Amino acid sequence: METSICRHVPFNSIPSSSSSLNYTFRFLTPSLPVSLSSTLTTTNHRPSFPSLRAQQSEASDGSAIEADSKVDTKEWKVRNSQDEIAATQGIQIRRRPPTGPPQHYVGPFEFRLQNEGNTPRNILEEIVWNKDVELAQWKGKKPLFTLKKAVDNAPPPRDFIGALKASYSRTGMPALIAEVKKASPSGGVLREDFDPVEIAKAYENGGAACISVTTDQKYFQGSYENLEAIRNSGVKCPLLCKEFIVDAWQLYYARAKGADAVSLIATILPDLDIKYMTKICKMIGLTVMVEVQDANEMDRILGIDGIKLIVIKNRNLETFEVDISNTKKLLEGERGEKIRQKDILVIGESGLFSPADVAYVQEAGVKAYPKFVHFFMHTGRVAQIIVGESIVKQKDPTKGIAELFGKDISVPAALA
Numbered sequence: 001m002e003t004s005i006c007r008h009v010p011f012n013s014i015p016s017s018s019s020s021l022n023y024t025f026r027f028l029t030p031s032l033p034v035s036l037s038s039t040l041t042t043t044n045h046r047p048s049f050p051s052l053r054a055q056q057s058e059a060s061d062g063s064a065i066e067a068d069s070k071v072d073t074k075e076w077k078v079r080n081s082q083d084e085i086a087a088t089q090g091i092q093i094r095r096r097p098p099t100g101p102p103q104h105y106v107g108p109f110e111f112r113l114q115n116e117g118n119t120p121r122n123i124l125e126e127i128v129w130n131k132d133v134e135l136a137q138w139k140g141k142k143p144l145f146t147l148k149k150a151v152d153n154a155p156p157p158r159d160f161i162g163a164l165k166a167s168y169s170r171t172g173m174p175a176l177i178a179e180v181k182k183a184s185p186s187g188g189v190l191r192e193d194f195d196p197v198e199i200a201k202a203y204e205n206g207g208a209a210c211i212s213v214t215t216d217q218k219y220f221q222g223s224y225e226n227l228e229a230i231r232n233s234g235v236k237c238p239l240l241c242k243e244f245i246v247d248a249w250q251l252y253y254a255r256a257k258g259a260d261a262v263s264l265i266a267t268i269l270p271d272l273d274i275k276y277m278t279k280i281c282k283m284i285g286l287t288v289m290v291e292v293q294d295a296n297e298m299d300r301i302l303g304i305d306g307i308k309l310i311v312i313k314n315r316n317l318e319t320f321e322v323d324i325s326n327t328k329k330l331l332e333g334e335r336g337e338k339i340r341q342k343d344i345l346v347i348g349e350s351g352l353f354s355p356a357d358v359a360y361v362q363e364a365g366v367k368a369y370p371k372f373v374h375f376f377m378h379t380g381r382v383a384q385i386i387v388g389e390s391i392v393k394q395k396d397p398t399k400g401i402a403e404l405f406g407k408d409i410s411v412p413a414a415l416a
Ligand SMILES: O=C(O)c1ccccc1NCC(=O)[C@H](O)[C@H](O)COP(=O)(O)O
Pocket: 123, 124, 179, 181, 184, 185, 186, 187, 242, 315, 317, 349, 350, 351, 352, 386, 387, 388, 389, 390
């Protein structure tokens, strides 16, 4: 193995409060999270910070190579500092492969084996690394300023939360966000004859409140074209763009393609990114939900102001294990109380296949209120669910919804 090194210090042992890291962070991004600072400037698969590059080139006595080397070093430190900040919040997913330091780097704190650890540790990390490469290509083709124009011309955002509440009030059962997805890493290809618009219409006819559309191409065989086609097809249900969002560019793109809502994944995104992305969503009219899978993530998100929708995932994205009691666990005790106080809507997600599963998550987080109060109370309990596999696999997804709920929840013709 090639080495540039004499001693190996594990990544986590680099002092996260080192002045060099803090300096780099402030220098590049006075007010934005590091990961978002690249939104406006990245054009290839490695974030290059042109303004910094320009400054460095001017500062060196005309030596472009030396300047490039310094910039590479700074970029490398910035990327690593991103992961360090995330790690302090319990985030294990590394946003990019931790490639070794640039050739000329002689760091004050660390020496490292080159290429060590450049294999994703799990499927989620692999998806995120791939997203980074994909995004660089997309951004090259559609820079942010062109997207901003497209957002201005997009069909107006619809009331995602209103649709969920209306459905729950109508049926007394969790409002369904029905997922249009062709394949998934855990389930493989779920449906060969996949017509996204037909499936979305079948869901709407079956009583879905909202529709989730997976847009990741490589792992879910989804696309933004599917999202756009459903939006333009006359389907009235508000649309969730189900993506692995790692960059604000994706928010603009989702809105431009007609999305009404997006989901942010706490397993991937540090708090600062979530706060910043939430602000952007508000600006462009997207409803935000944040997905959590454990108590630490739930506590982090409950500490962020302005989050109105929390998705509790029953599938561990790192291991694929499904455990629907996760929803119940995360709503117990003080957490449940805080959710009620903050007026947050909870969505149960993944692994729901039967009326018993739906009833189980519906009961999760329920306090001992009289039944008629439950009927009007959306917060603090699971009054909405996201379901993909169990209904998309059915020959007739409309019937699939009735089977999932154990009854017909479609909107009566007189109300439609
Ligand atoms: O579903 C997967 O295999 C998967 C793997 C890695 C990351 C995310 C994954 N799923 C994303 C989703 O959000 C699911 O599509 C959603 O929870 C619906 O789940 P289900 O009803 O079990 O299809």
